[in-house]
Amino acid sequence: MPKVKRSRKPPPDGWELIEPTLDELDQKMREAETEPHEGKRKVESLWPIFRIHHQKTRYIFDLFYKRKAISRELYEYCIREGYADKNLIAKWKKQGYENLCCLRCIQTRDTNFGTNCICRVPKGKLEVVRAYLFIYLFTVFIIILQYLSNTPKVAIFLALSPALHTFFSIESCKLAAISFPDYMDSGNQTVKGPCGTG
Template identity: 70%
Template sequence: MLRFYQDFRAFSALDSNNNAGRMPKVKTNRVKYPEGWELVEPTLRELQAKMREAENDPHDGKRKCEALWPIFKIAHQKSRYIFDLYHRRKEISKELYEFCLDQGYADRNLIAKWKKPGYERLCCLRCMQPRDHNFQTTCVCRVPKHLREEKVIECVHCGCGGCASGD
């Protein structure tokens, strides 16, 4: 018991010496926005509002898969906007680009596919996964338009009309 008391006194003496007269740091949940955020914020807020509207939109009379198509389209639009600003137009910094990816404003995996040859126009990640399709192939929207038997098609997963690179 005496040993415990001595250890406790030694610990409290160390603690009081190191933090003498200082208040503990307060951790806030506020996100620190990087420089240049004010350039992309209005567009991202507008797309967020469209996303909320699409999520709350009634899906009466639509097939089960069709109800999600507007959500996939807006998610693609947000990712493409961030991708174009950083990789094509070079208008935002790497710090802001990484911030947008980390905060979920854009899909990191979809953007990674856009960087690879043959996937520059990919609409969603489900369209290239063989496990989600018959015969373990990719989606019909990945077939170039000149090779299709039917001229007008829509992807079952996201409603894409065609995202092959050669179109």
């Protein structure tokens, strides 16, 4: 993050109460910026910086909007001086964005298919999304194996069913069994799904 030029005016009343916390978060930010990033992916090295940026902004947001512990003047001073992100706070005030971790999660231009980050999926639907993602990847895997060998699809599916059971819940495996009806039925003989359900 670029160095922010601080104003020469003295801070408003109440600054001395929040200054130690903001200084501590600034120190953590400097440590995160200078931390070595060898062996990490490009985006992975930015995660601690985004996390600390979120903490600082959430701290100011909670003090002003939730706890009503600071004045509007001090709140505006913190935003003006770069201690809090006004765009992130503006999103937090909108319905559905209360727990947004960063603005990057909702920017569709940074993703391959113009979608949001996985953190935008509600926790209740996350298991279903994970199951459908697995089904898609599993289908691609079967197609690749089909080209590489002459093994029937049913045999490949049954050979990998212990892995299905290990990595996914029973509901997800039932969903996988439902989504592969042509792999599950060979003639009159019904083949059981990955969790023993047929």
